[in-house]
Amino acid sequence: MSTPLSLGTTRGDDGRVVLTAAGEIDLSNIGVFSHALGTATAEADPAQLVVDLTAIEYLDSAAINALYGLASHIHLIVNPALMRSLRISGLAEIISIEPVATEAQ
Amino acid sequence: MDDGRSESAFTWLGRNELMAARDQMERLVRAIVEIGSDLDFDMTLHRIVTAAIELAGGRYGTLGIRGADGALTSFVNVGLDDDTARLFDALSVGEGLRVDDLSALPGWPYADEQPIRALLGVPIVVRGADFGTVFVTDDRPGRVFSDAQEGAVRALATAAAAAIDNARLFERERESTKWTTASREITTALLSGDPQTGPLQLIVNRALELAGAEQAILLVPREPDLPADEVDTLVVAATAGRYTSQVIGQRVPMDGSTTGSVARSGLPLITDSFQYPIEGFTDVGERSAIVIPLVADGTVLGVIAVARQPQQAPFGTNYLDLVSDFARHAAIALALAAGREHALNQQLAQADTVDDALHAAAEELRRLWRARRVMTVTFGRSVDATPQVFSVGEPANWVDLPTNTRQMLSEMRDGDLLTASTAQPGTAAIALRHPEGVLVVWIETAEQRPFTLEDQTLLTVLAGRLGQGLQRVHQVDQQRETALALQHAILGPAQLPGGFAARYQAASRPLEVGGDWYDVVDLEDGRIALIVGDCVGHGLVAATVMGQVRSACRALLFGNPSPGAALAGMDRFAERLPNAFCTTVVCAVLNPDTGELVYSSAGHPPPILVHADGTTELLEGGHTIALGVRPNWSRPEAHTVIPARATLLLYTDGLVERRRAALDAGISRAAAVVQDGRTSTLDELANQIMSNLAPSDGYQDDVVILLYRHPGPLQLTFPADLSQLAPTRGALRSWLARANVPKDVSVDVLIAVGEAVANAIEHGHRNTPDGVISMDATATGDRLRVTITDTGEWKTPQPEVNSTRGRGVALMRGLMHDVTIDPGSAGTTAQLTARIS
Numbered sequence: 001m002s003t004p005l006s007l008g009t010t011r012g013d014d015g016r017v018v019l020t021a022a023g024e025i026d027l028s029n030i031g032v033f034s035h036a037l038g039t040a041t042a043e044a045d046p047a048q049l050v051v052d053l054t055a056i057e058y059l060d061s062a063a064i065n066a067l068y069g070l071a072s073h074i075h076l077i078v079n080p081a082l083m084r085s086l087r088i089s090g091l092a093e094i095i096s097i098e099p100v101a102t103e104a105q
Numbered sequence: 106m107d108d109g110r111s112e113s114a115f116t117w118l119g120r121n122e123l124m125a126a127r128d129q130m131e132r133l134v135r136a137i138v139e140i141g142s143d144l145d146f147d148m149t150l151h152r153i154v155t156a157a158i159e160l161a162g163g164r165y166g167t168l169g170i171r172g173a174d175g176a177l178t179s180f181v182n183v184g185l186d187d188d189t190a191r192l193f194d195a196l197s198v199g200e201g202l203r204v205d206d207l208s209a210l211p212g213w214p215y216a217d218e219q220p221i222r223a224l225l226g227v228p229i230v231v232r233g234a235d236f237g238t239v240f241v242t243d244d245r246p247g248r249v250f251s252d253a254q255e256g257a258v259r260a261l262a263t264a265a266a267a268a269i270d271n272a273r274l275f276e277r278e279r280e281s282t283k284w285t286t287a288s289r290e291i292t293t294a295l296l297s298g299d300p301q302t303g304p305l306q307l308i309v310n311r312a313l314e315l316a317g318a319e320q321a322i323l324l325v326p327r328e329p330d331l332p333a334d335e336v337d338t339l340v341v342a343a344t345a346g347r348y349t350s351q352v353i354g355q356r357v358p359m360d361g362s363t364t365g366s367v368a369r370s371g372l373p374l375i376t377d378s379f380q381y382p383i384e385g386f387t388d389v390g391e392r393s394a395i396v397i398p399l400v401a402d403g404t405v406l407g408v409i410a411v412a413r414q415p416q417q418a419p420f421g422t423n424y425l426d427l428v429s430d431f432a433r434h435a436a437i438a439l440a441l442a443a444g445r446e447h448a449l450n451q452q453l454a455q456a457d458t459v460d461d462a463l464h465a466a467a468e469e470l471r472r473l474w475r476a477r478r479v480m481t482v483t484f485g486r487s488v489d490a491t492p493q494v495f496s497v498g499e500p501a502n503w504v505d506l507p508t509n510t511r512q513m514l515s516e517m518r519d520g521d522l523l524t525a526s527t528a529q530p531g532t533a534a535i536a537l538r539h540p541e542g543v544l545v546v547w548i549e550t551a552e553q554r555p556f557t558l559e560d561q562t563l564l565t566v567l568a569g570r571l572g573q574g575l576q577r578v579h580q581v582d583q584q585r586e587t588a589l590a591l592q593h594a595i596l597g598p599a600q601l602p603g604g605f606a607a608r609y610q611a612a613s614r615p616l617e618v619g620g621d622w623y624d625v626v627d628l629e630d631g632r633i634a635l636i637v638g639d640c641v642g643h644g645l646v647a648a649t650v651m652g653q654v655r656s657a658c659r660a661l662l663f664g665n666p667s668p669g670a671a672l673a674g675m676d677r678f679a680e681r682l683p684n685a686f687c688t689t690v691v692c693a694v695l696n697p698d699t700g701e702l703v704y705s706s707a708g709h710p711p712p713i714l715v716h717a718d719g720t721t722e723l724l725e726g727g728h729t730i731a732l733g734v735r736p737n738w739s740r741p742e743a744h745t746v747i748p749a750r751a752t753l754l755l756y757t758d759g760l761v762e763r764r765r766a767a768l769d770a771g772i773s774r775a776a777a778v779v780q781d782g783r784t785s786t787l788d789e790l791a792n793q794i795m796s797n798l799a800p801s802d803g804y805q806d807d808v809v810i811l812l813y814r815h816p817g818p819l820q821l822t823f824p825a826d827l828s829q830l831a832p833t834r835g836a837l838r839s840w841l842a843r844a845n846v847p848k849d850v851s852v853d854v855l856i857a858v859g860e861a862v863a864n865a866i867e868h869g870h871r872n873t874p875d876g877v878i879s880m881d882a883t884a885t886g887d888r889l890r891v892t893i894t895d896t897g898e899w900k901t902p903q904p905e906v907n908s909t910r911g912r913g914v915a916l917m918r919g920l921m922h923d924v925t926i927d928p929g930s931a932g933t934t935a936q937l938t939a940r941i942s
Binding site: 002003004024026027028058059060061062064065081082084085088089 | 827828830831834848849852853855856859860863866867912913915916919920
């Protein structure tokens with residue numbers, strides 16, 4: 001059983017591709033996330049890719065590693081609770097990360 | 106013998122006479138060997154007379170023994186009677202006397218009465234003193250003694266003197282041994298405390314028997330325990346032999362009485378006249394008596410007077426030494442037996458263990474004899490085991506002892522118990538029974554002073570006491586161990602659920618178990634009951650009652666999980682069960698998910714609740730009287746909620762009760778220790794409570810504590826598989842919520858623990874897919890600890906080699922306050938600590 005994770009890709013009017021993920025990302029489902037990330041990268045102009053992880057409650061270093069691969073190209077939106085680990089991992093220093101609180105928080 | 110006779114004995118000898126002389130010489134040698142062959146005094150004297158008759162070829166003989174006045178007073182006769190023998194006292198024997206016809210002797214007044222004709226008298230001189238004369242006589246007409254016969258008897262007399270001396274020495278030695286043995290017997294008998302015969306009676310009986318006397322009396326001061334100079338009257342307290350009923354209870358003043366002056370001077374004497382009359386003793390005829398003081402440590406314990414029959418020989422002065430020794434022994438034994446508490450007894454009474462007793466005794470013996478060293482050597486039942494040596498003064502151990510000392514000690518082990526040995530100068534040793542074998546006590550005195558008979562008696566007495574003391578301590582020790590084992594077996598569950606810690610400590614002096622107990626019971630509805638109680642009393646009885654009360658409480662709670670109802674049920678139980686009366690108990694039922702607590706207390710001190718922030722409260726609600734005091738007493742309940750990371754302490758009064766201090770002060774002290782330790786683990790806190798609150802001389806009563814911290818730990822065990830990541834994370838998340846961990850800390854902990862678990866799965870069990878991982882999370886007042894243990898090898902990843910996992914470990918370290926990874930041989934343990942607040 002893999003950790004539940006739902007993914008969706010939308011293309012905005014401005015041409016930006018938005019990859020939205022909800023649930024949790026860990027070593028058990030990192031493959032699914034990586035695949036979706038790769039597809040989205042292929043579809044979009046790298047500079048136009050937005051990864052929206054606002055509905056992700058948990059991610060571990062596997063997810064951070066996946067994001068590192070695309071680092072300079074994307075704009076990341078995350079739950080503020082995750083900012084600490086993104087900072088510690090150094091990811092926050094090389095990509096633009098936007099903390100956005102969800103309604104629940 | 107004059108020169109003329111001896112000359113003729115050699116010059117006139119013909120051949121036959123030469124032959125006869127040779128035979129005579131052989132007979133003489135044989136006779137001398139014979140008389141020297143017996144050490145019995147009377148037998149020796151008899152042999153001398155017989156040999157003299159044979160050598161002289163006479164018919165009759167006697168050996169007259171001189172008394173103190175120089176007259177022949179006693180006789181050993183062969184063929185004569187005492188009356189005839191007594192006549193010879195009138196003869197002037199001088200250096201020797203030979204008469205051919207006694208009846209023709211000028212001035213011999215008994216010519217008509219006695220048919221004796223030839224007579225030979227030769228003196229026997231023992232150690233320069235005239236012992237007596239051996240006479241040989243003949244009544245046959247014409248029969249005379251020759252020079253050769255006289256010479257032979259003279260030679261015999263010289264040999265006889267040596268034989269008599271030996272026999273007399275032996276006799277004295279035997280007598281002395283008899284008294285010494287008697288002294289030892291007295292000591293042993295007095296100390297064994299035979300209730301049949303009082304100690305005074307025992308002494309007087311033995312004195313009578315040993316002195317071969319007809320009466321012995323023992324006088325004691327009318328008022329006991331006074332110094333010798335303050336005693337004014339003695340009273341006859343024990344008697345043996347004749348005139349018992351007349352003499353018992355007679356009073357004698359110290360002043361102007363023979364017994365009184367002996368008591369004062371401490372010196373024995375022999376007399377036949379007493380200054381002060383004692384009815385039934387001094388008025389029954391003129392008798393030789395010996396009067397002996399019983400004095401120990403300057404205190405007059407009594408006086409013994411022993412009298413012989415009027416016709417018996419008076420006591421010789423050599424008796425004084427013997428009897429004095431006996432009296433000294435008896436006095437020491439009497440003093441000890443009379444319960445004049447010796448320091449050793451006090452030391453032994455205070456000892457908790459056999460070793461303690463041994464050490465105390467060694468110190469005491471060393472002090473007593475100002476010994477350079479006292480060793481106690483314990484030989485176990487196993488012959489092969491190295492004896493255990495304990496030494497005071499100078500250190501010692503078995504292997505370093507000289508071979509001859511080791512040999513000597515081993516021989517003591519195999520020899521008679523309670524028999525002092527002073528074979529090596531400057532030392533004394535004695536063997537006694539040890540609960541686990543034989544103990545040899547070895548004393549080395551500071552100066553080479555002789556170990557006197559008195560010292561030996563004292564050592565024997567003390568060794569006897571020590572043996573009894575060790576046995577008693579050993580028994581108490583064993584009972585205590587049994588009770589302690591019983592206590593531990595029944596006082597609480599063998600394994601506590603997570604989140605609890607308990608301690609039990611028996612009272613330290615006397616180290617004894619009591620009736621305290623604790624219990625943690627999983628109830629059917631998922632709740633947990635916590636019970637701490639205290640049955641009255643100590644020892645096995647209290648422990649047994651406690652076991653029954655505890656079982657009753659469990660059973661009642663299973664039937665109805667209400668603390669009030671359980672205590673009401675126990676009230677009824679306590680009414681029926683002897684010794685359960687007045688048991689105090691606090692019973693609480695906890696919802697481990699919510700921290701809700703219902704509790705009721707029967708006369709028990711209030712539980713202490715310390716919140717994570719240090720706020721302290723006493724759970725004083727739901728409190729009423731102890732169990733079994735009033736029937737149908739209403740048992741109230743109180744409710745509270747234990748907040749997250751708060752610590753609850755249940756305890757018995759032994760923890761907080763101090764002499765001369767209010768109970769509240771003790772409770773406050775206990776609360777302060779919990780408050781200080783609220784950030785410690787529960788086990789650490791339990792140890793802190795027990796040690797910080799212990800009085801300097803140990804707990805005076807037994808103590809139970811039971812600790813709970815909410816929530817209990819999260820304990821998970823799961824297969825090393827990636828599919829386990831989400832569910833374990835879920836379980837940890839909800840536990841963190843119960844522990845009221847702030848959201849941001851919670852996320853950090855989840856990620857760090859996730860990394861650790863992923864590491865364990867991915868690397869620890871790459872080659873062992875059946876691996877198991879366990880996780881244990883606990884909360885203290887201000888921090889969280891999560892331990893992840895796997896059964897594999899968790900190679901610490903190198904970031905440059907494997908950047909993926911290296912980043913995970915870095916993340917873990919970054920998020921947590923502290924991370925330790927211990928790659929043990931059986932598996933890897935990662936411990937993560939996070940601060941809360």
